[in-house]
Amino acid sequence: xxxxxxxxxxxxxxxxxxxxxxxxxxxxxxxxxxxxxxxxxxxxxxxxxxxxxxxxxxxxxxxxxxxxxxxxxxxxxxxxxxxxxxxxxxxxxxxxxxxxxxxxxxxxxxxxxxxxxxxxxxxxxxxxxxxxxxxxxxxxxxxxxxxxxxxxxxxxxxxxxxxxxxxxxxxxxxxxxxxxxxxxxxxxxxxxxxxxxxxxxxxxxxxxxxxxxxxxxxxxxxxxxxxxxxxxxxxxxxxxxxxxxxxxxxxxxxxxxxxxxxxxxxxxxxxxxxxxxxxxxxxxxxxxxxxxxxxxxxxxxxxxxxxxxxxxxxxxxxxxxxxxxxxxxxxxxxxxxxxxxxxxxxxxxxxxxxxxxxx
Numbered sequence: 001x002x003x004x005x006x007x008x009x010x011x012x013x014x015x016x017x018x019x020x021x022x023x024x025x026x027x028x029x030x031x032x033x034x035x036x037x038x039x040x041x042x043x044x045x046x047x048x049x050x051x052x053x054x055x056x057x058x059x060x061x062x063x064x065x066x067x068x069x070x071x072x073x074x075x076x077x078x079x080x081x082x083x084x085x086x087x088x089x090x091x092x093x094x095x096x097x098x099x100x101x102x103x104x105x106x107x108x109x110x111x112x113x114x115x116x117x118x119x120x121x122x123x124x125x126x127x128x129x130x131x132x133x134x135x136x137x138x139x140x141x142x143x144x145x146x147x148x149x150x151x152x153x154x155x156x157x158x159x160x161x162x163x164x165x166x167x168x169x170x171x172x173x174x175x176x177x178x179x180x181x182x183x184x185x186x187x188x189x190x191x192x193x194x195x196x197x198x199x200x201x202x203x204x205x206x207x208x209x210x211x212x213x214x215x216x217x218x219x220x221x222x223x224x225x226x227x228x229x230x231x232x233x234x235x236x237x238x239x240x241x242x243x244x245x246x247x248x249x250x251x252x253x254x255x256x257x258x259x260x261x262x263x264x265x266x267x268x269x270x271x272x273x274x275x276x277x278x279x280x281x282x283x284x285x286x287x288x289x290x291x292x293x294x295x296x297x298x299x300x301x302x303x304x305x306x307x308x309x310x311x312x313x314x315x316x317x318x319x320x321x322x323x324x325x326x327x328x329x330x331x332x333x334x335x336x337x338x339x340x341x342x343x344x345x346x347x348x349x350x351x352x353x354x355x356x357x358x359x
Contacts, residue, residue: 128171129356135162135177136352139345146342147296151196152188155342159185177355180348191343199336200290206329207286213326214317215275282311293337302337305330 142158159181166178289304309330316323 128169128174131165131169132174132177132352132356135165136349136356138162139349139352143345149196152191152342155345156185156188159188159345159348173355177348177351180351184343184345184348188343196293199293199333202329202333203286203290203293206326206333207283209322209326210279210282210286213279213312213322214320215278215315278311278315282308285311289333298337302334305334305337309334 138158139155139162142154145154146152163178163181163185166174166181285304285308289301289308292298292300292304309327312323312327312330316326318324318327
């Protein structure tokens, strides 16, 4: 309401001076005085509003710039985050691959560790334990060699070496083992074991003698009980021709008929052609005995030799010197074959096993 008169007053032309009445003049002066402070107040308010608007605009501009910067930062951060996510995924895959490789290597390391522990345990055994294992292995190998060669020498050598090693050690726990080894050495020394190579040689010689052995029903000159041909004494040789002719006729007559004793009826029925097969059969029996002895079958070898001795006594001339010699060789071979079994060292091996088990 106060603004309208002021605007009218400013826009209206200068009025003609009129002398107002005293009351009206006083009222107009009072309105002007009241309107000016209000005008100034409005100007101040407008200015304040403008300043506030300007400040608000500046603040909004700053906020917009800050939001723009934050949006740009957020975009950059998002891009960086995506990059980091991809890197993290790649790192995770690489980590998984490395973990698988590490697990594989860990398994290998575990296996190697177990092997190393086992090796360390074997290396950390005491000297006495290693000595027990070495002696046991050496004795078992020597026993196998003795069984193959049918000779006690490898076993005796191993027992002597073991006894010397135990004597140098002097451990109380090995006293019983040493005593058992000493007893085995004495037992093997006292045992009579046949010499297998010499037995084989004698079998070969006997096989060669078979062709020269006379069969029981052989037809030929009469032989003396010692196996030699009977010869007429030199003093009884006739001097005259008729005496010599008579002696020749008598000798031929005696050769035509010969009386001898044969205890086995089968020997009488053997023909000259069958004697060849009889000798070959005897050779085969000796060859079987030889092969059985080489195969370490002493029982079979003794059985073959006994069969050969029976054939020799049944079909060959027992009064001939060669037959008697062959029978003596067969008897000696059978006797020696009973001593081919070597003494065993089971007691010593059992003590070694017990000592190794109580380590």
